[in-house]
Amino acid sequence: xxxxxxxxxVYLIGMxxxxxxxxxxxxxxxxxxxxxxxxTVIEQYSQxxxxxxxxxxxxxxxxxxxxxxxxxxxxxxxLVIATGGGIVLRRENWSYLRHGVIVWLDVPLDEIQxxxxxxxxxPLLQATDLPxxxxxxxxxxxxxxxxxxxxxxxxxxxxxxxxAHQVIQQIEHVIEPEATxxxxxx
Ligand code: S3P
Numbered sequence: 001x002x003x004x005x006x007x008x009x010v011y012l013i014g015m016x017x018x019x020x021x022x023x024x025x026x027x028x029x030x031x032x033x034x035x036x037x038x039x040t041v042i043e044q045y046s047q048x049x050x051x052x053x054x055x056x057x058x059x060x061x062x063x064x065x066x067x068x069x070x071x072x073x074x075x076x077x078x079l080v081i082a083t084g085g086g087i088v089l090r091r092e093n094w095s096y097l098r099h100g101v102i103v104w105l106d107v108p109l110d111e112i113q114x115x116x117x118x119x120x121x122x123p124l125l126q127a128t129d130l131p132x133x134x135x136x137x138x139x140x141x142x143x144x145x146x147x148x149x150x151x152x153x154x155x156x157x158x159x160x161x162x163x164a165h166q167v168i169q170q171i172e173h174v175i176e177p178e179a180t181x182x183x184x185x186x
Pocket of ligand 1: 014015016017020039050083084085086122123
């Protein structure tokens with residue numbers, strides 16, 4: 001499988017709470033790749049939590065850092081990268097994502113809502129009606145997520161192991177091994 005990928009990075013995209021980090025770590029193990037999470041790199045770099053960054057510097061500054069981190073990571077190979085749910089919003093980010101294989105983890109909104117009910121770390125979901133907010137964000141983003149190379153429909157109760165397995169199978173399906181050229185005869 002990693003042969004088939006030819007060292008290309010795998011980018012996981014999708015809504016907050018869709019399991020990108022958990023599934024990404026499993027995938028990295030299975031592929032013999034390194035794992036990174038753009039939010040974690042941003043937090044390490046800025047020495048601030050995402051919530052504090054949003055509160056003090058604002059979303060626009062966060063998005064700029066997110067693009068910088070993505071650009072840095074895209075310079076390497078053999079990485080599985082879990083991205084923040086909003087990475088798809090900036091056109092510029094796609095020029096980096098497109099260097100690798102982009103996988104959308106598509107989890108039903110009801111399930112995401114349950115997972116994030118008590119979450120306090122995601123600034124875009126605070127002090128708001130969660131079900132409507134998620135619907136609104138999904139309406140803005142669905143067509144962007146749909147531009148992934150691989151669309152994995154994740155059943156609500158599927159385990160991360162099962163989803164990682166689905167991702168690998170679907171990547172194998174979209175990346176065809178190069179056809180062996182026919183013998184050149186005179
Ligand atoms: C965001 C998703 C978060 C984080 C930030 C903004 C978004 O990452 O980047 O809170 O715009 O959807 P996760 O998708 O890892 O939760």
